[in-house]
Amino acid sequence: MSTLTELGRVHFLGMAGVGVSAIARLMLTEGVPISGTDGKDLPVLDEFRAAGVPVRVGYAGENIASVEAEAGEPVDTVVASSVAKAGRNAEYDAAAAAGKRMLHRSEGLAACMSAKRGIAVAGTHGKTTTSSMTAVMLHAAGLEPSFAIGATVAGFGTNAQPGSGEWFVAEADESDGTLVNYSPEIAIVTNVEPDHLDHYSSAEEFEQVFVTFSGNILPGGALVLCADDDGARALEQRVAAELARRRVTLTTYGFSEDAGLRITEHTEDFSGQQFTLTRGDAAAQVRLRAPGRHNALNAAAAVGTGLQAGLSLAQAAEAVGEFAGSSRRFERRGEVAGIRVIDDYAHHPTELAAVLSAARSAVGGGAVHAVFQPHLFSRTQAFAREFGQELSAADTAAVLEIYPAREEPIEGVTAGLLGHPVHTWQGAVDAVVDAAEPGDIILTLGAGDVTELGDRIVEALQRARPHESNVVDGS
Structure with a gap:
């Protein structure tokens, strides 16, 4: 390095x-x-x-x-x-x-981390939010971490910042296998669910990269992984003996009864959620402004990391509550006439399910309207059926054409494979503005430029309902 x-x-x-x-x-x-x-x-x-x-x-x-x-x-x-x-x-x-x-890029980031005690956050979903929560938690606890994260962190106003403390929090990207370039003291694995099959030849190859990543944890370090995820559980079984040999502590978290750090007494609404974290005989309350069970898991991962970094359960649980969000993670873009417009980076079926579930919990008796932009032809080809199934959880679903990013088109692969109406951008705006009523939520979803659509929807709602309510800014 x-x-x-x-x-x-x-x-x-x-x-x-x-x-x-x-x-x-x-x-x-x-x-x-x-x-x-x-x-x-x-x-x-x-x-x-x-x-x-x-x-x-x-x-x-x-x-x-x-x-x-x-x-x-x-x-x-x-x-x-x-x-x-x-x-x-x-x-x-x-x-x-x-x-x-x-x-x-990953080797450049590893060089930045080389003089610090590294915390690397890996997983198919939740890396950015978990990294952000971990950095916010350590900062709130007075440990002044450095960090490099894939989105702007609310409260810091940046996605990267050097800190005077000894810890450095970074995302470890599995999309191209470069997470193996890190040798952290503490590693988090949020989940292991095959994706990026344009890069990997098989699900087995994808899963192996997490085994290699776990093997890079420094002797005497720690692996924090999700007890609720089948892929993370399988990883635990594959690496447990080697980690024990190298004196690497293995900590699990989740809603599961056998999780080492267990989430219980969970309740939520649009303002956020609260739950209890228990570890042995110790327990602490977490109050989190971000909704969704997936964010409860992300917060538990951060708290589990805080314990390994020397915080008490009470300290870590209180400090993670300071997290106020990351850009493009259930980010409020505005509210007009009681209709809330929210943007999220979800671009995998599991992420869609989590965000739609969070929206359903937050909306109460209102409806959820989703506008989804598939990302990559290869991902759409691999998960078209699953995307379609998860979008059916919304009351209305509009699909945009595929955002190609780095890929060339694949013959026969279009947004129509998802089984929901495919719209132009303006058509999608018109559809959700016509359908939405006060108390509803409109979601813009995907990893491409669909993020720009939220502001257009807010503006269209203003024009359609000029006298019903003042606009509430998303910030």
Whole structure:
């Protein structure tokens, strides 16, 4: 593993991406000289320009030489996003040919973590929220952690921040297998449910990467995993003996009766939820502003991590209650005439089920209206039936065309496979605005640009109901 002091001047490829920009922000704060390129001129690049960082828009083989001439010193290391790959990115290829040290984004993040005690959060679902809750909890308890997370954390106003404390909280991404590049002291596994089968050849290969990740936990460290998830349970069985040999503590959490950290007495409404966490003879109350049983599990994971980091159960339970949300995780975008518009990143059938369940619990006697944008042709092909089934839990469901992201179309794979009406953006707005009544919830769901639809729905509700109620801002 590289350390920050070994990297020299660092150039980033994909600098505007949420993951790469977080690493760049951390390195800049730590005094590492940096520069970067992205294919699009997004607002985050203005932050770096304002700090005097050389930024290029549009990949080109000569960009790094241009940066070197401007800086008056060579670029030593290139940190690249998963999108910037050998043979597909001219700037990457030129850097490699010039003999630069080439690091994947995950390896750059590992370098940032190298001087701290690492907490890596992995799992098919819930990584961002669990990472955010863990960082907020440690901060509220006075431990001042560093963190790098895949979304802006409410209260911090950023997705990455260096802290004066000894802990560093980071997401470990399974989508491309790079979670194995981390060697944390504490690891969380929220669940293991096969996904990203465009990258993995089989479910078995996907599951194996979590075994390898668990094997990277430092001797004397801890693994915190969900007792309610079959995949996490299977992982526990596969790694328990090896973890015991390496003196790695294994802690489970969940609603299950045999969970080491058990959730009981759970109640919720739109304002949030409360429940009791029990560990042996000890018990503590958690009051959480985020609704949904899935968020109770995420909070229990954070508390379990806090226990391993030296907090008492009472301390951790109180501190996690300071969590006020992450961007695109059941995020309120506005309210008009008692109709609440909420945006969520859910892009897997299990995530859809969790968010729709949370909305159903929060809405009381009202209705739930969902607008879903499938993400990736390969994921839609693999889970079309499951997506359709989960969307049926909404009172009305509108589907947008597939957001392709990095993929080319697959013949015969369309949003129509989900079995729900497929709309244009304007058609979806019209459908939910016509259907919604005071007391209802409108959800925009997916990992693509559907997040932009929430504001359009709020505006359309204002036009349709100008005299019924003032708008309540989502923030």
